[in-house]
Amino acid sequence: MKNETTRSLTIGAIAVVLLMALQMRSHPAGTVSLPEDLEPVQKLQRQPNSSKSLQAESDENKSDSKQSLVQAIRSTKECYASEKCDFPQTDSKSYEIAVGQSLKSLLADYRAKYGTDPKNHPEMQGLARDFIQSPDEYVQEQALEMFSVLPPSSENLESITQAMGDTTDPLLVDQTMDEMKRYMGTSEEAQVHMYLRGLLGDGAVFSSEAAAKRILSFINTGSYPGYEGLARTLPANSTVGQNLRTALDEYRRLQTGG
Amino acid sequence: METKFYYLIKMVLALGVLFVATGAAAASATPDYYKCTDRVSGEYNFGRAPQACNANAFGEDKYVLNTFGALIYNDAASASERARYVDEMNAVIKEAAAYYLKKRKPSVSSTELSWWILGIQATASHESYWSHYRKASDARLKLMRGDVGHGHGMMQIDDRAHFPAVSNGTAWNLTSGLTYAMDIFYKNWENAPSQSCVKSATNYEARIRASWAAYNGGSGKICRWTDPNDRWAENDKNFYNHYSKRLWEKYNPSASKKASIDIACLMEKKENCPAPGGVVESPALVSGVLYQSSAAYCVVIGGKASCVKDARDAICLKQVIGFSANEAVAVKDSILANYSPITLDRHALCKAYESTLYSVGANIEMQKGANLRATPGGGVVAVVPKNQVVTILDFEIRNAPDNDRYYKVNYQGKDGYLFAGNKNDYQTWATVDTSSALPSSVAHVGEFVKVVNSAGANHRVNPGGALLRLIPKGTQLQVLEVFVEDSNNKVYYRVSYQGQSGFIYTGLLLPTDTTAEWTEVLR
Numbered sequence: 001m002k003n004e005t006t007r008s009l010t011i012g013a014i015a016v017v018l019l020m021a022l023q024m025r026s027h028p029a030g031t032v033s034l035p036e037d038l039e040p041v042q043k044l045q046r047q048p049n050s051s052k053s054l055q056a057e058s059d060e061n062k063s064d065s066k067q068s069l070v071q072a073i074r075s076t077k078e079c080y081a082s083e084k085c086d087f088p089q090t091d092s093k094s095y096e097i098a099v100g101q102s103l104k105s106l107l108a109d110y111r112a113k114y115g116t117d118p119k120n121h122p123e124m125q126g127l128a129r130d131f132i133q134s135p136d137e138y139v140q141e142q143a144l145e146m147f148s149v150l151p152p153s154s155e156n157l158e159s160i161t162q163a164m165g166d167t168t169d170p171l172l173v174d175q176t177m178d179e180m181k182r183y184m185g186t187s188e189e190a191q192v193h194m195y196l197r198g199l200l201g202d203g204a205v206f207s208s209e210a211a212a213k214r215i216l217s218f219i220n221t222g223s224y225p226g227y228e229g230l231a232r233t234l235p236a237n238s239t240v241g242q243n244l245r246t247a248l249d250e251y252r253r254l255q256t257g258g
Numbered sequence: 259m260e261t262k263f264y265y266l267i268k269m270v271l272a273l274g275v276l277f278v279a280t281g282a283a284a285a286s287a288t289p290d291y292y293k294c295t296d297r298v299s300g301e302y303n304f305g306r307a308p309q310a311c312n313a314n315a316f317g318e319d320k321y322v323l324n325t326f327g328a329l330i331y332n333d334a335a336s337a338s339e340r341a342r343y344v345d346e347m348n349a350v351i352k353e354a355a356a357y358y359l360k361k362r363k364p365s366v367s368s369t370e371l372s373w374w375i376l377g378i379q380a381t382a383s384h385e386s387y388w389s390h391y392r393k394a395s396d397a398r399l400k401l402m403r404g405d406v407g408h409g410h411g412m413m414q415i416d417d418r419a420h421f422p423a424v425s426n427g428t429a430w431n432l433t434s435g436l437t438y439a440m441d442i443f444y445k446n447w448e449n450a451p452s453q454s455c456v457k458s459a460t461n462y463e464a465r466i467r468a469s470w471a472a473y474n475g476g477s478g479k480i481c482r483w484t485d486p487n488d489r490w491a492e493n494d495k496n497f498y499n500h501y502s503k504r505l506w507e508k509y510n511p512s513a514s515k516k517a518s519i520d521i522a523c524l525m526e527k528k529e530n531c532p533a534p535g536g537v538v539e540s541p542a543l544v545s546g547v548l549y550q551s552s553a554a555y556c557v558v559i560g561g562k563a564s565c566v567k568d569a570r571d572a573i574c575l576k577q578v579i580g581f582s583a584n585e586a587v588a589v590k591d592s593i594l595a596n597y598s599p600i601t602l603d604r605h606a607l608c609k610a611y612e613s614t615l616y617s618v619g620a621n622i623e624m625q626k627g628a629n630l631r632a633t634p635g636g637g638v639v640a641v642v643p644k645n646q647v648v649t650i651l652d653f654e655i656r657n658a659p660d661n662d663r664y665y666k667v668n669y670q671g672k673d674g675y676l677f678a679g680n681k682n683d684y685q686t687w688a689t690v691d692t693s694s695a696l697p698s699s700v701a702h703v704g705e706f707v708k709v710v711n712s713a714g715a716n717h718r719v720n721p722g723g724a725l726l727r728l729i730p731k732g733t734q735l736q737v738l739e740v741f742v743e744d745s746n747n748k749v750y751y752r753v754s755y756q757g758q759s760g761f762i763y764t765g766l767l768l769p770t771d772t773t774a775e776w777t778e779v780l781r
Contacts, residue, residue, distance in 0.1 A: 080478060083489075091405050092490040096476040097418045135477040137419070166448070168441040171422055202362070204441035205525070206428075213769045236553055238361070239526045243769045246746055250765075250772055257716040257728050258763030258776065 066114055073106045073127065100136030107131060107142035115149050125150055132163040137172055140164075144175045152182050154191075161195040166203070170210035173199065177214055184218065193223045197230050200240055212243035219251040288417040291407030292424075298394045300402075304506060305331030305343040307389040309407065310400035316410070316430035318677075319399045321529065321635030322391055324584070324657065326432055328518040330391040330399065341509045346518060347388045348511035351379055353521040354433060358440045361525075373462035374447065380501035381443060381470055382436075385414040388506065390432050401430055413439030427636030433524040439473075446472040446480060455481035470497050520586070523569050529633050530570040530654060535585030541593050545579050548572055550586035551594045554601060557581060563597035567745045570654050571604045573661075577611035578602075603743050608653070612661045614684050616650055618742040618767065619700045619749065622665065622678070622688040623647045630674035634664035639674045642667070647691050648676075649698035651767045652747055668698075697781065699765075699773040700749055701737045707751065707764070707777040709733045715762040715776065721750040726760045729753075734780065735762070742767075749773060 079085035079099045087098035107127065114120040128146035131139050140163065147156055157180075164176045180192045196218055199211045219227055228248055234241030291297065294311035301308070313322060322330070328346045332339055355378040359366050366374075382388050389402040390412040401411055408416050413436060415429035420438075422428075429435045446469040451459040456468050472480040474493055483494035499505075516534065523531035532548060532555070543549060543558045550556075555572040556565035557579050564578045572586065609615055616622055623645060630640040634654050642648060651673070652666035660680040665688075667676055679687035692702075701707050709715045709731050717726040721741055729735070738759065739752035747767035752759060765773035 089489060091408075092475045092479075092493055093405070093408075093416055093419060096478070097416075166445050168438075168445055204445070205358070205361070205437050206423075206441055216770070216772060216775075235361075237522060237526055246766070246769065250775075253763060254711055254775060255713055257711065257713045 076102050100139050104138040104142050111146050129159045132159050137169045154188050157188050168204040170206045173207045173210040208240045212240040216247040292417050294407050304387045307387040309403050311403050313399045313401040316637050317427040318635040332393045333395050344509035345511045349515040349517040353517045354436050377466040382412050383500040384497045386412045411435045425637050426632035434528050437525050455484045532586040535587040537588040546581050548581045548586045549589040551591050563599035565599045565601050574608040574611040618650050619740045620650050621647050621691040623691040628676045634675040640672050642669050699771050701779045706736050706780040710778050711776045717755050717760045721761045
């Protein structure tokens with residue numbers, strides 16, 4: 001409950017409202033007739049509706065439009081520092097959130113339009129490494145999406161583990177662990193386990209709980225001792241500790257037939 | 259009506275600039291006052307900060323009333339209600355903040371701990387005047403909403419930035435919301451000492467102000483409080499006012515008061531924890547009382563203790579001996595040890611306690627549509643329609659003597675809990691279906707499974723019992739019985755192999771389903 005002073009919307013902000021209004025028209029809550037005891041459906045996703053970038057593109061001029069898109073991404077990023085872009089300043093969070101939403105859409109556009117072409121991978125890799133450091137979790141989500149279509153590399157893994165070590169978002173942990181699976185069995189696997197042990201032992205509560213739920217698929221002969229050692233340090237009543245110990249027990253049963 | 263009008267206005271505004279939208283992309287799609295019904299105002303004071311909307315948009319009222327009763331501000335109560343509320347909430351915030359920091363930093367100094375607690379108190383004070391649940395003048399249970407409805411609850415978790423935590427009920431649940439907010443605050447707390455405006459980890463006042471500035475404005479604003487010309491400098495001034503004056507102390511909350519809820523259990527398990535019922539010092543334990551040791555909940559009868567591992571199953575100990583209060587009295591492990599405690603299996607015990615409970619692994623057909631919630635009491639993630647058949651993956655019983663039951667199921671790829679009635683009306687909610695062959699990870703009697711674990715599956719006389727032989731990977735077996743036990747819902751199949759009947763282990767269902775690692779159901 002911060003300052004609720006309503007400031008006049010800029011043209012860009014009104015455009016935001018347009019998109020919101022159009023999206024609301026197709027919202028399930030407004031169209032589905034439900035029994036009295038039921039509440040409208042909400043998917044467990046980051047937002048109630050998808051948002052679209054306003055970036056237009058001509059198929060005949062992809063190179064130009066790719067450059068325009070990258071330029072739009074760069075200039076939108078600068079909005080954080082300048083605080084002079086056309087985003088609403090209706091409360092202390094609104095501007096930064098809107099910049100993040102814009103970046104999210106632009107990055108999603110880039111990945112969708114250019115991410116499948118290996119020629120663009122160096123550029124997309126640069127974007128992914130840059131935006132995985134973003135303070136906005138929606139932007140980080142898009143960076144992880146970009147990493148997921150790039151070939152694994154130690155530099156990419158380093159960027160991810162550095163940025164995701166103190167994440168407070170359990171959905172980003174899920175996404176990160178999906179990405180980490182691609183490094184299992186590679187020379188970078190030890191870095192994966194170091195990251196996961198750090199998250200389980202010292203991470204944010206909701207993040208470490210998300211990691212503990214899925215840790216079984218990361219336990220193998222080589223990693224078992226590290227996780228077992230960590231489990232011994234976690235309190236008996238800790239949900240993370242209990243789930244880690246459960247995973248270790250299950251791993252042992254899998255090795256011996258149950 | 260208000261909501262429709264609101265969107266109409268937005269549409270009109272938007273149509274006026276239909277073709278000039280170039281610079282800015284869409285902001286978060288959550289509208290102002292997202293899922294807000296029966297909005298009421300309030301006052302800028304503890305417990306009643308404006309605005310507030312019906313709490314049941316994000317979780318069950320029944321759960322709140324049963325668990326957080328003392329932490330609901332009652333508008334209709336007498337003038338002393340505010341002091342009572344502040345006293346109760348102060349104990350909760352202090353215990354929760356302390357539990358959190360000791361969990362993240364086990365060796366934290368007492369000095370840092372006391373400043374951290376102050377930081378959380380001040381943050382909750384500024385964000386909402388410690389307002390969370392409130393019984394308003396319309397007699398409905400409300401959840402405090404600020405920032406044009408985007409901020410949810412005492413710590414004002416913003417639905418634009420944290421939509422999943424809002425929609426799944428994390429922000430609605432007082433202790434979960436507080437924990438989630440402390441995750442964010444802690445990140446700033448740890449980041450602050452390296453900032454030019456703080457410089458030192460022991461510069462605690464600056465650390466609090468920086469942590470809050472980042473909490474309020476984003477991590478890039480961590481030093482905002484030092485810039486009087488910042489657009490939002492007023493926020494930092496207001497925060498400093500709450501912090502420096504300790505506004506809550508006006509109501510003289512007791513320094514020694516204990517929280518009315520089990521903070522540690524609720525912060526770890528999120529829901530369904532008996533309230534603290536004091537501490538027993540005498541070595542003589544009595545019947546009719548629920549005891550809580552470090553690792554179990556127990557009742558005593560005939561000099562013996564019967565226990566369950568999890569708080570959520572404590573209700574089923576009523577099968578052993580009745581206890582009336584929904585409270586657990588803390589007892590030392592050394593005292594409990596004198597009562598030869600035995601741990602009972604939750605499945606057998608709860609089925610004995612409530613015979614109408616359906617078993618884990620059973621298929622049920624919904625007799626009416628039901629909300630699928632992220633937790634039994636939490637936010638809605640889907641609606642399971644009438645006549646839909648789903649497989650039970652877990653259960654919880656709550657609210658004796660009616661014994662409400664909640665079943666965990668997977669519906670269209672989403673895990674969640676369904677409310678399925680009480681002991682009187684359960685059949686109007688769901689009935690067992692023995693005919694459907696669902697694409698469930700748990701096989702049903704008569705179906706065939708193939709062993710997929712590379713080490714094979716041990717064939718044992720009974721679940722976890724003496725080994726008969728190892729059944730190799732690739733072997734196909736017919737399921738003769740499904741047996742589930744333990745708090746992780748371990749699944750066993752009785753199968754016949756080489757002419758001998760016995761059990762194979764086939765994975766657990768909690769915290770995540772591992773059955774696919776063991777067997778593949780052949781359908």
